[in-house]
Amino acid sequence: MSMPYDRVKLARDNKRPTGLDYIRNLFTDFVEMHGDRYYGDDPAIVGGIARLGENPVTVLAMEKGHTAKERTRRNFGAPHPEGYRKALRLMKQAEKFGRPVICFVDTSGAYCGVGAEERGQGCAIAQNLLELSTLCVPVISIIIGEGGSGGALALALADRVWMLQNAVYSVISPEGCASILWKDSAKAAEAASSLKLTAEDAKSLGIADKILSEKELGKQEFYCRIRMLLARQLQELEEDAELVSKRYDRFRKLGTGEESQ
Amino acid sequence: MALINFLKPKNQLEEGGRTAAPVQQDAGEPEKKCPNCHKEIPLSRLWANHLVCPCGYHFRMKARQRIQMLADKDSFQERDGSWKRGNPLGFPGYQEKMETAQVASGEEEAVICGTARLGGYPCCLFVMEPYFMMGSMGSVVGEKITRLFEYAVDHQLPVIGFTVSGGARMQEGLLSLIQMAKTSGAVKRHSDAGLLYIAVLTDPTTGGVTASFAMEADILLAEPGATVGFAGARVVEQTTQKALPKGFQKAEFVLEHGFLDAIVSRGSQKKVLTQLLSLHAKGGPI
Numbered sequence: 192m193s194m195p196y197d198r199v200k201l202a203r204d205n206k207r208p209t210g211l212d213y214i215r216n217l218f219t220d221f222v223e224m225h226g227d228r229y230y231g232d233d234p235a236i237v238g239g240i241a242r243l244g245e246n247p248v249t250v251l252a253m254e255k256g257h258t259a260k261e262r263t264r265r266n267f268g269a270p271h272p273e274g275y276r277k278a279l280r281l282m283k284q285a286e287k288f289g290r291p292v293i294c295f296v297d298t299s300g301a302y303c304g305v306g307a308e309e310r311g312q313g314c315a316i317a318q319n320l321l322e323l324s325t326l327c328v329p330v331i332s333i334i335i336g337e338g339g340s341g342g343a344l345a346l347a348l349a350d351r352v353w354m355l356q357n358a359v360y361s362v363i364s365p366e367g368c369a370s371i372l373w374k375d376s377a378k379a380a381e382a383a384s385s386l387k388l389t390a391e392d393a394k395s396l397g398i399a400d401k402i403l404s405e406k407e408l409g410k411q412e413f414y415c416r417i418r419m420l421l422a423r424q425l426q427e428l429e430e431d432a433e434l435v436s437k438r439y440d441r442f443r444k445l446g447t448g449e450e451s452q
Numbered sequence: 453m454a455l456i457n458f459l460k461p462k463n464q465l466e467e468g469g470r471t472a473a474p475v476q477q478d479a480g481e482p483e484k485k486c487p488n489c490h491k492e493i494p495l496s497r498l499w500a501n502h503l504v505c506p507c508g509y510h511f512r513m514k515a516r517q518r519i520q521m522l523a524d525k526d527s528f529q530e531r532d533g534s535w536k537r538g539n540p541l542g543f544p545g546y547q548e549k550m551e552t553a554q555v556a557s558g559e560e561e562a563v564i565c566g567t568a569r570l571g572g573y574p575c576c577l578f579v580m581e582p583y584f585m586m587g588s589m590g591s592v593v594g595e596k597i598t599r600l601f602e603y604a605v606d607h608q609l610p611v612i613g614f615t616v617s618g619g620a621r622m623q624e625g626l627l628s629l630i631q632m633a634k635t636s637g638a639v640k641r642h643s644d645a646g647l648l649y650i651a652v653l654t655d656p657t658t659g660g661v662t663a664s665f666a667m668e669a670d671i672l673l674a675e676p677g678a679t680v681g682f683a684g685a686r687v688v689e690q691t692t693q694k695a696l697p698k699g700f701q702k703a704e705f706v707l708e709h710g711f712l713d714a715i716v717s718r719g720s721q722k723k724v725l726t727q728l729l730s731l732h733a734k735g736g737p738i
Contacts, residue, residue, distance in 0.1 A: 362620045448536055
């Protein structure tokens with residue numbers, strides 16, 4: 192088994208399938224929707240409507256891009272508030288039309304910039320969490336690469352959270368953690384181990400429900416397998432009359448502590 | 453040892469000069485230098501003015517002192533005061549850090565929750581503690597706040613929350629992150645029940661707390677000069693490699709950008725909160 196920091200490097204590898212690769216390979220009839228209706232369109236989050244098999248779904252994906260040019264255009268997958276607001280708009284629309292929402296999460300974190308702060312990065316993430324917690328349609332989130340803190344969680348308050356085998360999910364980057372705690376970003380590998388950020392860790396903490404094997408990653412067999420898993424899972428969730436209260440309970444039971452004597 | 457140096461100035465200030473060691477008469481009255489006007493202000497004067505300098509600078513305040521300042525006399529009843537959590541991930545150094553924080557703050561954790569009356573109006577109240585790991589949110593903070601919102605729904609009470617936080621507590625890893633989702637769910641249920649939630653953001657309110665329950669209130673107030681933001685200013689500067697605009701992330705800047713309802717100085721908070729409670733009250737004060 193590889194070390195946690197090796198997983199971090201794998202999760203960041205720019206040859207890994209990105210959000211758009213999943214959209215292109217898992218769905219048909221994808222129509223992209225742009226803009227948050229307040230300020231602008233954020234290329235770091237791609238959203239739209241597509242079909243999974245026969246059924247319409249709303250798809251939201253963080254997109255890092257593969258080439259240097261694409262990666263720059265996509266801001267390396269670090270969303271601005273308008274990205275989260277676009278996502279929220281499309282989620283609410285999915286609710287209106289009774290479509291499930293499927294999210295692909297891949298970001299080092301919400302963008303740390305002046306404009307992002309001026310336009311309320313924290314507020315945008317908070318609003319997504321608030322609305323996702325009672326969205327009346329099934330939500331499945333798949334962490335396909337990096338699940339970077341609140342910026343990732345804003346699309347991962349879901350009925351099911353799945354992680355790719357080499358994806359990571361963390362409250363802070365290992366470099367950030369090492370630099371704050373030990374004033375030494377070179378200790379990132381150590382921090383990565385302490386943070387318990389691998390898919391296996393997330394599953395044992397009850398935060399991820401399923402780990403998706405990376406066998407044949409990016410090949411048709413790989414996408415075919417995920418398409419089948421998604422279809423089966425959506426069917427189960429759509430039949431569940433207590434969907435929203437179960438979503439509440441899913442997060443409610445995590446990290447509770449206890450009353451001491 | 454370093455611990456003592458760390459504790460001394462803060463506790464002296466926070467206790468209004470009433471430290472364990474009696475102040476020497478001939479040493480004169482202890483003073484505190486204001487980082488804004490750079491004047492030496494006698495502690496007794498600061499203490500009498502809720503730790504606000506005559507120039508208007510708001511010093512940090514311990515959670516219990518805020519409660520004392522806000523709640524009607526003898527009305528505060530703490531809830532879940534002994535809620536605890538060990539070191540769930542076995543994070544190196546976390547246990548020691550918690551113990552230091554407990555000594556520094558005199559609290560078990562980074563938030564105090566309970567019920568109280570303000571100007572006669574009953575409410576649920578949570579106040580975060582700056583001297584406990586800068587109000588960072590781990591499992592216990594998330595759980596206590598969630599439980600308070602659930603209690604408020606069951607008893608049809610408004611919630612008033614004072615936030616101060618460096619963000620999610622990294623020593624609890626994903627369990628801290630997930631508290632953002634958990635608390636947001638509880639706030640939403642409270643909101644859907646038609647109940648009022650007022651947040652007062654104090655210096656600093658950042659990271660995962662800003663991006664969850666702090667920014668989810670019906671009414672968002674802040675203390676003058678409080679830093680309110682998602683990313684830390686230094687991180688923003690490093691990421692963008694540009695000088696930050698004047699007053700970046702200060703409450704006044706955040707108000708100007710449309711993310712706060714009002715800035716309320718400490719001396720007026722009880723009056724304003726009581727007024728807001730009365731404007732939403734179905735019954736009168738009790």
